Amino acid sequence: MELTLLGTGTPEGLPRPGCPCAACAVSVGTRSRAATAVLVDGALLLDLTPGAVLAGARAGHSLAGVRQVLLTHPHDGPAVELPPGLPAAGRVPDGRELAVISGHRVRAVPMDAPGTGYEVTGPDGVRLLYLPPGGAPAGVADRAGQRPYDMVLMDVLGRPEALARLRASGAVGPGTDVIAVHLDHDIPPGRELERRCAAAGARAVPDGTTVIVGEYAVVPDLPRRTLVLGGARSGKSVEAERRLESFPEVVYVATGGTRDGDAEWAQRVGLHRERRPASWRTVETCELVPLLAADGPALLIDCLALWLTDAMDRAGAWDDEVWAKGGRQQLAERTAELVAAVRATRRPVVLVSNEVGSGVVPATSSGRRFRDELGRLNAAVAGECEHVLLAVAGLVTVLKE
Secondary structure (H helix, E strand, O other): OEEEEEEOEOOOOEOOOOOOOHHHHHOOHHHOEOEOEEEEOOOEEEOOOOOHHHHHHHOOOOOOOOOEEEOOOOOOOOOOOOOOOOOOEEOOOOOOEEEOOOOOEEEEEEEOOOOEEEEEEOOOOOEEEEOOOOOOEOOOOOOOOOOOOOEEEEOOOOOHHHHHHHHHHOOOOOOOEEEEOOEOOOOOOOHHHHHHHHHOOOEOOOOOOEEEOOOOOOOOOOOOEEEEEEOOOOOHHHHHHHOOOOOOOEEEEEOOOOOOOOHHHHHHHHHHHHHOOOOOEEEEOOOHHHHHHOOOOEEEEEOHHHHHHHHHHHHOOOOHHHHHHHHHHHHHHHHHHHHHHHHHOOOOEEEEEEOOOOOOOOOOHHHHHHHHHHHHHHHHHHHHOOEEEEEEOOEEEEEEO
16 A cells, blocks of 8 residues: 655644744745645545645646545635545545445544544555544554554654554554654754654654555664753753653653652642653652563653762761761662663663753762762763753753664
């Protein structure tokens, strides 16, 4: 089954007309995107958008052979003019199946938002799932005996939790080619877009790209270990959460614990919990080695600076005399155990830590000790991670990949 993506943007397109934002300003040339529309084997058109005929011609395809036009999302604006020769656009009722004269079978998938998703089975038996912008399948269908889809086209960046649900149900497997469509201006094009898609195990392609469903494609290799560094309010925690938001299950490891009577700390913790997916489980502990050694779902550890604070408390490392008489050695041993556990872990893990080396030199010896030990810990953990990121002002730089 051959697909040509005539467009890969939201219904408004990219750049959005009249929008002055930075993402729209650089979305020119090959980075511009028309509204998403997909031509299947030259016979089935999923979503009719303005300029579809011209887009097909630019991609080297004619729409003269289209036998069925299906719509996915509600159209609130003026009626789209139907190009001459195309059949009238329609919509398959939820749960119903349509047989196209070309040999394709199309089943309408109910959505949790306005619109219709389509499961397309080609004459060769390969299967495609195409979802509308902002939509995800309603509930998790019984998939007993069904294999994963060969390809999924969906709003990966707008609905990452929908991708997580598809993975949890087995609809998306390790070999499923996931392509991000309905792309909007909330994410800058170029390397940032590629990085966000890769974190979700997906890819983005330019308008006019032709792909073969079921043909081997290099699925983005998700790093097992990622370290996200950054200063206060740099966006490091948001970035760490974003890297796992398309995973079906995540254990969030909070090393800060609870602080009785500290209302401001409780508010911070509450804000973190509110933005995390409801399916994530939270564990409050500084005992990281057993978690890293055990089998289980992905871990998000936030953060190593608070873990080090606890480790220095246990070693009495704040006191100069205790530090000289054995505290240094005790802390070094505990740190080495953690680094070894990061090296040996078999579960996906994202670690968050503060980057303090660029700040003001602490006024006390204990403060300088903490800064130095955190720098050493960050360096040791970074050495064991396949991917290291630095967050500054909400922007992320890749330090290691």
